[in-house]
Amino acid sequence: MADTVPPHVRTRIMSRIRGKDTLPELLVRKALHAAGFRYRLHDRALPGRPDMVFPKYSAVVFIHGCFWHGHDCHLFRMPSTRTEFWQTKIMGNVARDQQAIIRLRESGWRVGTVWGCALKGREKLQLNDITAALAIWLRSDLSELEIKGASA
DSSP, X not given: OOOSSOHHHHHHHHHTOOSSSOHHXXXXXXXXXXXXXXXXXXXXXXTTXXXXXXXXXXXXXXXXXXXXXXXXXXXXXXXXXXXXXXXXXXXXHHHHHHHHHHHHHHTTOXXXXXXXXXXXXXXXXXXXXXXXXXXXXXXXXXXXXXXXXXXX
C-alpha cells in the first residue's frame, strides 16, 4: 500500500519523533528530582545510552515507548502496512535493548525499565506510585525493576 502523504510531509512527521527528552521521560525525571534523586542523562559511555544514570546507586533507568520497543501491551499494535519493515525494525530494537541490559549487568549496573503504558493510556499508574517504586528500588540492592501498566 502506498503512503498516504507525500515524502516531504512524511519526513517532517518522522523528524518530530523524539528519541530523548520525551514527555514520559520528563515526567519521571522531574518526579525523581523532586524526590531528591540526582542523576546523569543519556550517558554515551554506557551500553544503550540509558535515559537516567544514578552512579550513587549503581543503577540506570530506561523509559521505553511501548511501540518502539515492542512491549506486549494495549499501546503496541503492529502496523498493517509495511509489516515486514516494522517487524524487522522493532525486533532490532528489542534485541539491542536485551544486549544493552546484559552488558550493563555484566558491568555491575542495576537496570530499571519504565514502560510507556505505565505513564499513559487506559492502564496507566499514578506518577506518585511509579516514583515510589523507583525510589524503593534505587535504595535497595535488587538488580532489576520493570514498571508497566496496570494489567500489562
